[in-house]
Amino acid sequence: MNAVNPLRRAIALVALTLAALPAQAQNTFKIGEINSYKAQPAFLEPYKKGMELAIDEINAAGGVLGKKLELITRDDNANPGDAVRVAEELLSREKIDVLTGTFLSNTGLAVADFAKQKKTFFLAGEPLTDKLTWQGGNAYTFRLRPGTYMQAAMLVPEAVKLKKKRWAVVYPNYEYGQSAAAAFKALLKTAQPDVEFVAEQASPLGKLDAGSVVQALADAKPDAIFNVLFGADLTKFVREGNTRGLFQGREVVSLLTGEPEYLDALKDETPNGWIVTGYPWSSYNTNEHKAFLQAYQAKFKDYPRMGSVVGYVMIKSVAAGVAKAQGVDSEKLRVAFRGLQVATPFGKSPTGQKTISPPWVPLWAAPRTTQAKA
Numbered sequence: 572m573n574a575v576n577p578l579r580r581a582i583a584l585v586a587l588t589l590a591a592l593p594a595q596a597q598n599t600f601k602i603g604e605i606n607s608y609k610a611q612p613a614f615l616e617p618y619k620k621g622m623e624l625a626i627d628e629i630n631a632a633g634g635v636l637g638k639k640l641e642l643i644t645r646d647d648n649a650n651p652g653d654a655v656r657v658a659e660e661l662l663s664r665e666k667i668d669v670l671t672g673t674f675l676s677n678t679g680l681a682v683a684d685f686a687k688q689k690k691t692f693f694l695a696g697e698p699l700t701d702k703l704t705w706q707g708g709n710a711y712t713f714r715l716r717p718g719t720y721m722q723a724a725m726l727v728p729e730a731v732k733l734k735k736k737r738w739a740v741v742y743p744n745y746e747y748g749q750s751a752a753a754a755f756k757a758l759l760k761t762a763q764p765d766v767e768f769v770a771e772q773a774s775p776l777g778k779l780d781a782g783s784v785v786q787a788l789a790d791a792k793p794d795a796i797f798n799v800l801f802g803a804d805l806t807k808f809v810r811e812g813n814t815r816g817l818f819q820g821r822e823v824v825s826l827l828t829g830e831p832e833y834l835d836a837l838k839d840e841t842p843n844g845w846i847v848t849g850y851p852w853s854s855y856n857t858n859e860h861k862a863f864l865q866a867y868q869a870k871f872k873d874y875p876r877m878g879s880v881v882g883y884v885m886i887k888s889v890a891a892g893v894a895k896a897q898g899v900d901s902e903k904l905r906v907a908f909r910g911l912q913v914a915t916p917f918g919k920s921p922t923g924q925k926t927i928s929p930p931w932v933p934l935w936a937a938p939r940t941t942q943a944k945a
Contacts, residue, residue, distance in 0.1 A: 613832040643661065699747050700719060724758055738768050888913045
């Protein structure tokens with residue numbers, strides 16, 4: 572009898588533990604997040620912090636529909652195949668309620684197609700290719716940031732004011748870079764019919780041969796350059812361009828270069844006078860941004876990057892969508908996200924059908940930008 576009782580007590584304890592698991596799961600909404608954390612740490616480390624801050628704020632306020640938010644992240648190794656595999660794992664094994672994330676456009680397109688096949692809601696944070704919501708769009712995929720066409724359209728009016736005829740283009744040779752370059756060329760040609768594109772350099776992402784690219788651009792003798800490079804490629808390009816005098820006497824129009832995560836790496840080598848999009852965090856004086864900045868700095872003892880804002884608004888958007896849908900059913904979520912308004916550090920954002928934030932939310936078109944404040 573004495574030998575049996577401990578065994579019975581152990582079995583009873585296991586049974587009670589297992590019975591408690593579904594109850595615990597019922598008290599949370601699981602957000603599955605896929606991203607290229609190892610490949611793009613400059614953007615995605617602050618992005619993760621932004622998500623963490625939003626989760627803390629929402630849960631401290633009572634959660635969504637009485638449930639706390641739980642974040643489960645996975646790395647996609649910057650590979651479309653791995654991204655799809657991880658998405659399947661999150662749905663089938665982790666039993667997530669909402670699928671989010673991706674950084675690179677090619678991985679974003681792969682997960683969007685997966686979402687279409689599975690008929691599951693997917694909120695993409697950072698992939699900027701227009702195909703995500705245009706040619707390759709589907710009813711289950713929404714994107715947080717405006718695409719390459721919108722971003723190029725912000726810069727083209729400033730490019731036209733330069734009155735330069737001969738342009739060179741340099742971009743990472745994958746979906747995002749190709750899409751951004753094509754949009755800029757088409758829009759500039761429409762606005763300035765006499766423009767000529769005298770050089771085009773497309774480099775494998777993360778493998779820029781800066782010397783040969785800079786030399787090829789210099790040999791073409793352009794009046795102005797449109798740049799789409801970012802991250803480590805941007806740093807190498809700027810460094811080599813400064814060394815060889817590529818930017819002297821030439822105008823440069825550049826996507827994303829004003830984002831703090833990319834300026835951080837450039838430091839004193841940051842070029843002056845470029846026309847860029849970005850995030851001048853120290854210049855926003857709205858009450859919403861002041862509150863975000865104060866909370867972010869109090870928690871992390873650091874200033875926010877663009878990734879911080881995207882991660883933060885990603886979670887806030889999920890919370891707002893789930894609340895509007897009154898749950899996490901994908902069919903109800905895709906209806907709820909149409910016209911969804913989200914409170915962001917830049918104010919409440921009206922939305923279109925497939926893009927959550929308006930063009931001005933994460934972007935900064937600044938003629939004659941100077942070195943950003945750290």
